[in-house]
Amino acid sequence: MSEKPFISIEGIAKRFGAQVVFEDVHFGVRQGEFVALIGHSGCGKTTILNVLAGLDQPDSGAVLVGNDAISGPSLDRAVIFQSHALLPWLSAIGNISFAVRSRWPKWDGEAVRSHCQRYIDLVGLTGAETKRPAQLSGGMKQRVGIARALAIHPKMLLMDEPFSALDALTRGVLQDEVLRLCAATHQTVFMITHDVDEAILLADRIVLMTNGPYAKVAEIVVNTLPRERSRHDVHKHPHYYRIRNHIVDFLVERSRRFDEDRPRDYDPMHPPEVRPGLGEPPPPAPLRAVT
Ligand SMILES: Nc1ncnc2c1ncn2[C@@H]1O[C@H](COP(=O)(O)OP(=O)(O)OP(=O)(O)O)[C@@H](O)[C@H]1O
Ligand SMILES: [Mg+2]
Numbered sequence: 001m002s003e004k005p006f007i008s009i010e011g012i013a014k015r016f017g018a019q020v021v022f023e024d025v026h027f028g029v030r031q032g033e034f035v036a037l038i039g040h041s042g043c044g045k046t047t048i049l050n051v052l053a054g055l056d057q058p059d060s061g062a063v064l065v066g067n068d069a070i071s072g073p074s075l076d077r078a079v080i081f082q083s084h085a086l087l088p089w090l091s092a093i094g095n096i097s098f099a100v101r102s103r104w105p106k107w108d109g110e111a112v113r114s115h116c117q118r119y120i121d122l123v124g125l126t127g128a129e130t131k132r133p134a135q136l137s138g139g140m141k142q143r144v145g146i147a148r149a150l151a152i153h154p155k156m157l158l159m160d161e162p163f164s165a166l167d168a169l170t171r172g173v174l175q176d177e178v179l180r181l182c183a184a185t186h187q188t189v190f191m192i193t194h195d196v197d198e199a200i201l202l203a204d205r206i207v208l209m210t211n212g213p214y215a216k217v218a219e220i221v222v223n224t225l226p227r228e229r230s231r232h233d234v235h236k237h238p239h240y241y242r243i244r245n246h247i248v249d250f251l252v253e254r255s256r257r258f259d260e261d262r263p264r265d266y267d268p269m270h271p272p273e274v275r276p277g278l279g280e281p282p283p284p285a286p287l288r289a290v291t
Helices: 045-053 092-103 109-122 138-151 168-185 196-202 238-254
Strands: 005-016 019-030 034-038 060-065 077-080 156-160 188-192 205-209 217-222
Touching: 005 045, 005 188, 019 045, 019 060, 019 188, 019 205, 019 217, 034 045, 034 196, 045 077, 045 156, 045 188, 077 138, 092 109, 092 138, 109 138, 138 168, 168 196, 188 196, 196 238, 205 238, 217 238
Parallel strands: 034 188, 034 205, 077 156, 156 188
Antiparallel strands: 005 019, 005 060, 205 217
16 A cells, blocks of 8 residues: 555635635545545535545645546546435446446447446346336445446545445445455545444544534544454454544544644644554543633
């Protein structure tokens, strides 16, 4: 994994009317890395993902891929939305081939079909190729969305709470599949989630955002669990609950009073990277005057 980020978020800020949603947001995602973003509702996570996708623009700052600022959507960055966003009049395989044909317009029908079938099979939808979205369950629709995103071989996969609308069982199965597919293809991923366990299972680093308005990146948690991990045994690792407790403590306590309590040397351009799994103590809370 190279140290230079594949995508660099450099000091972006976004305002809607008089409300500054976030500002001074800096982080990067390296090639082959899986980065998750966690923060409370309304802190601007979807807006950040839309900026990364090229669907929205920051009011200041820039997002760089290599040396170039993102100027619009690209097939290099595929998005998996919270709700599947499939074309309702096309079958499962039709939805995937629509994207594949945009990516490789010169491919003949057979090349497109066999490529799409491979991704249908990979996400466990064999047999459901010709069904339209209305004939598929929520989990199956989300699988089509995942297959469609992966089939165009994006340089980066962007996911906005991709499993949050699913029941726990389906969510678990799909998390396993994404873990397996991303490990096999060394896919670079940026994912938003509200689910701490999901972030620890899937991500190499977890970006923690403070509450809005004026949200920013408080710190970045490095996941020190072995990369070969599974949903069934990850919680048995000694690092697991340290990482989990650290993130939950952030969400419950530190995310809302970050501006009052932040360490004096905090620099939003270089949010601290922490490794709670190794037993490092959390950043010190400043002493408060007793009133
Ligand atoms: N197009 C828009 N016009 C006005 N305000 C907007 C717009 N899009 C988002 N906002 C506001 O910006 C803030 C951040 O929205 P965003 O959807 O990015 O939050 P989020 O962190 O993804 O929240 P959630 O966890 O609920 O999905 C919210 O206060 C929202 O109301
Ligand atoms: Mg959102």
